[in-house]
Amino acid sequence: QVQLVESGGGVVQPGRSLRLSCVTSGFTYSNYGMHWVRQAPGKGLEWVAVIWFDGSNKYYADSVKGRFTISRDNSKNTLYLQMNSLRAEDTALYYCAREKTPKTPTHYFDYWGQGTLVTVSS
Amino acid sequence: DIQMTQFPSTLSASVGDRVTITCRASQSIGSWLAWYQQKPGKAPKLLIYEASNLESDIPSRFSGSGSETELTLTISSLQPDDFATYYCQQYNGYPTFGQGTKLEMK
Numbered sequence: 496q497v498q499l500v501e502s503g504g505g506v507v508q509p510g511r512s513l514r515l516s517c518v519t520s521g522f523t524y525s526n527y528g529m530h531w532v533r534q535a536p537g538k539g540l541e542w543v544a545v546i547w548f549d550g551s552n553k554y555y556a557d558s559v560k561g562r563f564t565i566s567r568d569n570s571k572n573t574l575y576l577q578m579n580s581l582r583a584e585d586t587a588l589y590y591c592a593r594e595k596t597p598k599t600p601t602h603y604f605d606y607w608g609q610g611t612l613v614t615v616s617s
Numbered sequence: 618d619i620q621m622t623q624f625p626s627t628l629s630a631s632v633g634d635r636v637t638i639t640c641r642a643s644q645s646i647g648s649w650l651a652w653y654q655q656k657p658g659k660a661p662k663l664l665i666y667e668a669s670n671l672e673s674d675i676p677s678r679f680s681g682s683g684s685e686t687e688l689t690l691t692i693s694s695l696q697p698d699d700f701a702t703y704y705c706q707q708y709n710g711y712p713t714f715g716q717g718t719k720l721e722m723k
Contacts, residue, residue, distance in 0.1 A: 530712070540653075540661065540704055542712040554711055557618070590660055602708040603651035605672065607660035 497521040497606045499591050504611030507581055517574040517591030517608055525549070525569040526597040530604060531576050533587035543589070544576065548598055559585075581615045588612050619643055619707050623715025629723040630695055638690045638718045640705035645685045649709040652681055652690045655717075656701045664703075665690065695720075
């Protein structure tokens with residue numbers, strides 16, 4: 496069955512960096528676009544970034560552009576999010592999510608991980 | 618960016634009720650809209666995509682309609698398992714979500 500498992504969250508000081516990982520299994524990872532979506536405590540969902548199935552395109556929300564980098568390793572079935580210059584407002588549960596349609600950038604999500612919590616605080 | 622305004626933010630209803638949640642887009646999104654259900658401590662779950670297509674294994678009491686700038690999610694007869702928070706999400710451009718609707722028991 497399809498599984499997405501995030502890791503790498505934790506407590507970090509403002510201005511520092513963190514790298515999140517999302518290990519996937521149960522499907523042909525290299526055929527699917529992947530996203531990061533976050534949810535601040537008690538708040539709604541906010542899209543963060545997308546990477547095309549082949550890594551050819553990457554796009555970011557304005558709130559993280561220039562600070563976050565999405566990447567993938569198709570040989571390891573793993574998605575990453577490098578987060579630099581972290582701010583208090585980046586505090587959230589970070590989910591990785593899979594696009595429903597293979598090899599076609601339709602940006603809605605049929606599988607989600609359980610999330611990894613990032614807390615930015617001094 | 619396309620803004621999604623979802624209402625109501627909270628909805629009180631009883632088992633067996635028919636309920637409707639609406640999302641209004643700041644510009645036309647065609648039918649490029651998904652609906653998700655989220656329960657506390659859980660990841661969102663896809664219910665509907667392309668405005669009206671029911672995801673696999675989702676009960677038929679859930680339905681979606683509308684297009685362009687006004688789209689709705691309807692639950693025809695509420696069941697106890699349906700009390701949760703619902704989000705719309707457009708994908709005509711980069712994804713944006715509505716603010717959510719908390720469906721609570723009256």
